[in-house]
Amino acid sequence: MLSEGTHQPPRPPRIFLAGGSATVTREAGKAPMTGWGQVLHLFLTPGIEVVNCARAGASARTFHEWGRLDWILANIAPGDYLLMCFGINDAKPEEWLRTEAYGDFPVHLRAFIDGARERNAHPVLVSPPESDTYDVHGNLPRSITEYPMAMADVAAECGVPYIDLYNQSRHWWAELGPAGVRPFFINLEPGEHPDYPEGLRDPGHMMPAGAIACVRFVAYSLVAEQVVPAHWAVDLDRAHFPPDAVTWLDDATHHELTQARTLGTG
Template identity: 70%
Template sequence: MLSDWNPGQGRPPRIFLAGDSAAVTREASKAPMTGWGQVLHCFLAPTQVEIVNCARAGASARTFSERGRLDWILQHIRPGDYLFTSFGINDAKPEEWLRTQEYGDFAYHLRKFVDGARERNAHPVLISPPERDTHDAHGNLPRSITECVMAMRDLAAVSSVPYVNLYDQSHGWWEGLGPDGVRPFFVHLEPGEHLNYPEGFHDQGHMTPEGALACARYVAHALVEQRIVPPHWAVDLDRTDLPPDWVSWLDDETHAELTRSRTRGPN
């Protein structure tokens, strides 16, 4: 599935990204937390495609839709644009207001993203979320959201939607690295190590720039390999010396305004 955009349209196509904290663009006060959507521009040329990251921390497929965020995307998406959808982490949590049933309302809400994009002649793409650093005391890495990943994969198959399996890829990486090797990819900070967390902070669920870049690079690779996007959109896929200033965080006021404005319902 390659974009039907052409230069005569006057603007590059856009990728709208709907997802949760694994994909979100973080505000400066949360650095070094980084979502993979925050750094996807490092591997997709901005002259070829614009990334509109609408992912929201704490969102499930249901709450993202219920709070008007999907409506906002569908109001702005145009023919030839893309809608990348990546949920599952919060859908698998026990809280009733977040949780969805994998082959019930989870699949039902994912279908809204797929159908909404297609009705507007845009391209839906389903992307499973990355695994977290959930190593147990024995160094094993259990699969934390297997059912949601399976439900997304199955929906992609029956709906003929491109599917990027970031979950299995990242699980294999983190498992191979082991508990110590994976630490730089997640927020593990000692006291005094970062101004935002003077007392230290250990978060096995959210990634650092290193983790986010690894996931974003894989997504970009998969998009090209599966011919979801034209190959000339991809840049620096094999570059290992990415400049530190390529990763940046939004100031808190801008982040709050984007969060508020990209909805057609209550925040």
């Protein structure tokens, strides 16, 4: 018990993350898949806590319906931040998953924004990174078009900071070319990694290098747009990180956190 006149130490600032597999912290059984939220801490001072609530396969709609937004709003506090990164799964055709870019997608985003603001927290919209969409002819088609546009519109209407990771990453991938972008995404040969003995080609999910490139831009933008204090960011210009800088949760802990960070069934 605190004695009269004493005060609890201030709680460290927290950044809550909501999104799908582009943002999620992966479990060891999925390594080397890496979400950008998994490595955000590399660019933050140790006193900043990242609470990654992203769920692989979630759209803005299902994240909301599954009770995951409710959990965030029950735990977020004044001065905290809520970064939302949706659009990839929202564009998929499955009726239970999909949202319409200029229909219910903005409605769900506003629920995140309004909920954060009602608790005196700071909402931030982040468009998802582009996938490796290069075709055999060397073209780089867009995987999604309307969702980053709709997100930008919501940000402008609501006066919310917007980090356009989608178009920034597309610019990078175009500069790198088909061969240059491959190391940023899952391209594993048979026997190359124990988690995927038969190999795996997954142009939609990132390797550590891709996740670090994307989250570096997110962290840089948070500072450049004066969303967070400049002294929160570290190593924005650091060229390389050691292999052990990126870690994965053990599968049991990952499962426990996934189940715990919801007030619903998702």
